[in-house]
Amino acid sequence: MLKKLLSVALAAIMVLGMSTSVFAAENRDVLTPIPPSSIGIQPDGAKPPSSSADIHNLSVSEYNYQVEDVGYRVYTSKWLTGASSMDVLVDNWTILESYGGTSNIVTVRVFNSSKKEVTSKKITISHGYGTATFTGLTSSAKYYVCFEVPTNSNRYSFDGNIS
Numbered sequence: 001m002l003k004k005l006l007s008v009a010l011a012a013i014m015v016l017g018m019s020t021s022v023f024a025a026e027n028r029d030v031l032t033p034i035p036p037s038s039i040g041i042q043p044d045g046a047k048p049p050s051s052s053a054d055i056h057n058l059s060v061s062e063y064n065y066q067v068e069d070v071g072y073r074v075y076t077s078k079w080l081t082g083a084s085s086m087d088v089l090v091d092n093w094t095i096l097e098s099y100g101g102t103s104n105i106v107t108v109r110v111f112n113s114s115k116k117e118v119t120s121k122k123i124t125i126s127h128g129y130g131t132a133t134f135t136g137l138t139s140s141a142k143y144y145v146c147f148e149v150p151t152n153s154n155r156y157s158f159d160g161n162i163s
Helices: 002-017
Strands: 020-025 028-033 055-057 063-070 073-075 079-081 086-097 105-112 117-124 130-134 143-148 155-162
Parallel strands (some): 055 079
Antiparallel strands (some): 020 028, 073 143, 105 117
């Protein structure tokens, strides 16, 4: 019985150890694994931006990001505003760990300040990059972007910008 309990506990620690977090750098989101001792901490990017998060005005400059290690989804840490359309570039797509299945698709979702999805597109990565354009946005509204990869245990890194 004790052996079974220890096996379950070890499996849970391994699963939680594969969670991800994001640390914001100047105008860049950087995703790195959370060590098991950090469970419960929700750094920038692991969740959508809070209502008090910084705002990035796309009419002034593009929003650059870097994702170092992701296996499911990551969010921009800032609200994006100032544009009626957004061009999302995913570049330098790298498969860090491959366990099979789809490995060249990322879904980009745009959410409004009410945390409702307003649009999404699947980007097929070819030769390390892909793009999507989202139109019909309100330039005075606040949005955030979610990058979501297939849930097949593959791990990826990529970077890019939103303009």
